[in-house]
Amino acid sequence: MRLKGKVALVTGAANDRSIGWGIAKSLAEEGADVVVNDIAHTDELEARANDIRAMGCRGLAVAADVTQQTQVDSMFERTVQELGRVDIVASNAGIIRWERFLDITPANLRLIVDVNLKGNVYVCQAAAREMIKQGEGGRIILTSSVQSDVQFPINPIYGATKKAAHSFVGTLALELAPHNITVNHIGPGWVRSALNDPAPGLQTPQAIEQQRLVVPLKRDGWISEMGRAVVYFASPDGAYTTGAFLRIDGGLGISKYS
Numbered sequence: 001m002r003l004k005g006k007v008a009l010v011t012g013a014a015n016d017r018s019i020g021w022g023i024a025k026s027l028a029e030e031g032a033d034v035v036v037n038d039i040a041h042t043d044e045l046e047a048r049a050n051d052i053r054a055m056g057c058r059g060l061a062v063a064a065d066v067t068q069q070t071q072v073d074s075m076f077e078r079t080v081q082e083l084g085r086v087d088i089v090a091s092n093a094g095i096i097r098w099e100r101f102l103d104i105t106p107a108n109l110r111l112i113v114d115v116n117l118k119g120n121v122y123v124c125q126a127a128a129r130e131m132i133k134q135g136e137g138g139r140i141i142l143t144s145s146v147q148s149d150v151q152f153p154i155n156p157i158y159g160a161t162k163k164a165a166h167s168f169v170g171t172l173a174l175e176l177a178p179h180n181i182t183v184n185h186i187g188p189g190w191v192r193s194a195l196n197d198p199a200p201g202l203q204t205p206q207a208i209e210q211q212r213l214v215v216p217l218k219r220d221g222w223i224s225e226m227g228r229a230v231v232y233f234a235s236p237d238g239a240y241t242t243g244a245f246l247r248i249d250g251g252l253g254i255s256k257y258s
Contacts (some may be wrong), residue, residue: 002235003077005030007058007083009076012039012093012143015044017194019143020092021048021225023230026102030231032088033058035079036072039065039093059085066093066119076126085134088234089121089127092143096158098129098200109157117162120168126184137180142169143226146189146249154200162187166245173243182242184233189249191221215229216251 008027013020024034036059045061048238052059060082064075079086095115097108124140131138144165149220151159165185173182190196190211202208212218229248232238247253 001031001052002015002237003027003088003231005033006087007035007079007085008032008088008090008234009035009086010090010092011037011078011119011128012040014041014043014061015046015117015194016048017106017192017223018042019041019193019226020090020193021186022225022227023090023092023143024048024052024227026224027088027234028052028055028057028059029091030074031057031237032234033083034081035060035062035075037062037075037093039063039064052099055233066123067114069122071224072122076130076140080130086127086130086138087136088139088141090141090143090230090234091123091127093119093123094195095124096155096195098154098198099157100154101156103158106214112157115159117168119165120165124172127178128172128181131181132179137251138182139238140172140176140181140183141233142183144185144186144187145167146187146244146247146253148185148187148208149247149253169241169245172204177242182233182238184238184241184244184246186229186233187245187249188226188228188250188254189221189247190215190227191223193223197214214252214255215249216255219250221248221250226235232247 049059049061145162
């Protein structure tokens with residue numbers, strides 16, 4: 001219960017097979033009250049908040065589009081109004097579209113950049129402003145990707161936004177350090193999550209098994225493992241860590257096949 005008395009907000013957390021839910025659940029397991037946010041699965045949001053409450057923590061469901069600054073600001077206002085403060089923010093909402101470079105459409109280009117870049121900017125701005133106002137520091141953790149380190153074909157824009165997150169986090173860590181706000185990011189590899197279900201290379205049992213063989217630890221990652229990494233950054237254990245990148249990928253990023 002290292003996070004008892006803390007209030008956390010996690011974006012992109014409605015689907016029970018999402019990394020966002022793995023993060024929210026892990027934070028609640030450590031005692032944090034948790035706000036779950038999403039826009040793509042709003043029908044599931046209240047169920048996730050109920051799951052948090054069933055764990056003995058306060059849970060709040062807020063539907064807000066992270067690409068819309070006014071909605072993000074309203075989400076933080078409601079969080080403070082109903083739960084009193086915000087100590088931990090996991091900016092996890094993200095989107096991917098599998099297209100080769102020559103096939104990228106303007107609509108998907110705009111969508112990926114809006115969610116993965118603009119969304120992080122708005123969420124982190126609102127988080128930092130509230131934490132500075134509170135005057136007690138805070139923890140901001142982004143979900144980037146193993147693609148902050150390595151490149152893969154068929155999703156060049158997604159990879160570019162995740163590489164950008166690496167620079168973004170470092171700059172925020174420097175600027176927010178005087179306020180005792182740490183900023184870090186996790187880099188999931190291949191996780192069997194709802195986000196990755198449409199991946200073209202994972203549509204048959206044989207393809208899934210082949211993917212497992214590419215990973216040095218020979219398995220896919222679990223959403224709970226992504227959540228535990230966020231707990232490290234959010235807990236007292238991570239108090240002296242800022243501007244850091246933690247790959248949680250079973251060794252995929254150092255594999256000779258990557």
